[in-house]
């Protein structure tokens with residue numbers, strides 16, 4: 191098997207809070223092969239954004255390893271990290287908050303180039319900016335406009351152009367299309383997939399939109415309260431979901447059709463377990479309809495139950 | 508008996524900035540009865556948030572202006588009401604869940620205190636212990652452990668902040684709830700929980716709701732009626748059945764539905780509507796969709812289509828004009 195571009199080993203991120211340690215990311219082991227897309231889904235607040243930021247070292251991990259081409263970048267020095275930064279980029283959910291309102295479109299796109307000095311000389315930089323704007327489909331006439339004068343779709347294109355400015359290999363996409371209407375969303379998804387094909391980009395794609403994640407991902411990881419509870423290929427997840435949380439998630443997808451209007455859902459009830467000093471055992475137990483005493487005894491193993499299909503649940507494996 | 512709660516007539520809203528005049532809302536009509544849920548969908552920048560802000564009269568001062576039209580809410584014309592009347596309306600009659608949760612959260616107060624503040628304002632609870640118990644209950648309803656009430660907004664994830672904002676809006680028990688993308692940041696199980704909660708409010712208090720969303724699944728599952736906006740106009744409106752079935756639709760509506768990735772089909776490429784939203788400072792003449800419409804005719808470039816209605820299903824498109832509702836080309840829609 192070829193070496194993955196990204197691999198996390200026992201990655202943890204705990205936040206110190208007045209009531210104890212909040213386990214935002216708790217022992218996550220995932221791999222992303224080069225040129226592929228890993229989709230990450232899970233309950234709001236389960237640690238997806240934190241995971242993405244820790245992988246990029248925008249947040250320091252509490253413990254564990256992040257291997258990039260087999261090297262643990264968590265041990266890298268500042269200078270080494272500066273070089274790495276060019277290879278790893280992030281596109282944020284919120285095209286409103288993540289763009290500096292006092293900079294014009296071209297200044298925003300050029301900023302990473304100026305900071306990392308990958309290209310020097312004003313003309314050369316502007317040429318690159320033009321090229322990037324063309325790639326993401328932004329017309330020349332927007333060069334000197336400010337982000338607040340643009341709609342969400344165009345703003346998100348600025349974010350993508352900026353992320354591409356340093357020719358990265360790996361991009362964390364944190365809800366990049368949630369703020370967009372379905373038509374612009376489809377345009378942006380097509381763009382991301384074309385770029386992947388042309389440049390061999392590797393993506394980690396965080397989203398709540400399950401039809402989007404199915405469309406764009408090769409593999410999908412399902413997270414629940416800081417842990418990865420199921421992982422397999424995108425098709426397998428939708429055809430054969432195993433973890434009770436995954437099943438609840440898939441059954442709750444609101445379908446854009448009238449037939450589904452009165453469909454019965456597996457609504458999950460029960461209290462949400464707190465991520466602060468969690469007890470051992472399955473973190474979904476308080477809401478799981480199949481919970482039994484052995485679920486709470488000890489932490490569950492993340493088992494491969496069929497080739498490439500991993501799940502952490504006593505019902506399987 | 509259906510009772511009218513909100514009537515918007517021929518509303519025009521503009522933003523005047525230093526160097527441009529943005530035509531954000533261009534003559535829309537909307538009506539909502541008590542207890543009814545209206546889904547408001549449409550292109551990014553179509554004017555959905557602007558419409559909601561106009562109802563609240565919270566457009567950015569000096570920049571955002573209601574140019575003409577009326578907004579009658581519970582018998583009162585919002586466009587003419589005094590600021591004091593508006594404050595009363597905002598507290599008792601209408602409340603809004605903003606697109607960006609930080610608009611309504613105070614960064615230096617714990618979320619528990621912020622919910623308690625709203626409850627105390629509405630004076631439904633006798634003492635401190637009552638209020639605290641209700642705060643816990645509300646947090647649990649939106650899927651947050653009550654012990655987290657002592658945390659500050661920055662300690663929550665995006666979706667958790669959104670849930671707190673929803674909790675606060677629901678605590679107000681308004682007659683009309685304006686929800687601007689309330690569940691976009693939430694996963695589908697929490698979304699289902701929040702939508703069920705809103706539905707409960709609708710059942711118990713007969714709350715009406717305008718639900719602004721890009722998620723046509725959410726619309727199909729929760730709305731009674733739907734209005735679709737494009738470039739500041741409502742280009743199609745009808746009951747959820749009329750919008751999600753039937754074979755006569757506005758070409759933009761058709762394009763929206765074709766853009767959604769299908770869970771059951773495997774396709775490499777999605778099929779978005781070609782082109783981008785027109786520049787709102789320089790809108791095209793005639794039908795504003797004509798620059799992107801696959802059915803564009805000569806008349807579309809110069810004449811604004813009139814809304815054509817059948818059983819409350821309204822479409823603004825030249826394809827449907829003349830010869831009843833079945834016009835040439837509509838089979839292909």
Ligand SMILES: Nc1ncnc2c1ncn2[C@@H]1O[C@H](COP(=O)(O)OP(=O)(O)OP(=O)(O)O)[C@@H](O)[C@H]1O
Pocket residue numbers: 205206207212213214233234235236237238239240241465661662663664665666667692694
């Ligand atoms: N700076 C912080 N201090 C304390 N706790 C934090 C901080 N940042 C995040 N958390 C907590 O870490 C957990 C995971 O948050 P994260 O933002 O990673 O969730 P998420 O899965 O991205 O959620 P969403 O889908 O809502 O964006 C949450 O319980 C959150 O409250």
Ligand SMILES: Nc1ncnc2c1ncn2[C@@H]1O[C@H](COP(=O)(O)OP(=O)(O)OP(=O)(O)O)[C@@H](O)[C@H]1O
Pocket residue numbers: 338339340341342369371522524529530531549550551552553554555556557558567570606787
């Ligand atoms: N403060 C402002 N100054 C200038 N233009 C503005 C301002 N606020 C909004 N606009 C413009 O008005 C138009 C309508 O914006 P609005 O926010 O109502 O759209 P929307 O339908 O809510 O879009 P989205 O789905 O992206 O939230 C857009 O072209 C937008 O750029």
Ligand code: SF4
Pocket residue numbers: 433434435472473474475476478479480481482485490502503504505
């Ligand atoms: S381990 Fe037990 S509680 Fe957890 S998901 Fe499986 S059955 Fe449910």
Ligand code: SF4
Pocket residue numbers: 757758759794795796797798800801802803804807812823824825826
């Ligand atoms: S009026 Fe003409 S351009 Fe507009 S939607 Fe109808 S056919 Fe298309």
Ligand SMILES: [Mg+2]
Pocket residue numbers: 238239240664665666
């Ligand atoms: Mg997040």
Ligand SMILES: [Mg+2]
Pocket residue numbers: 555556557606687
């Ligand atoms: Mg909006």
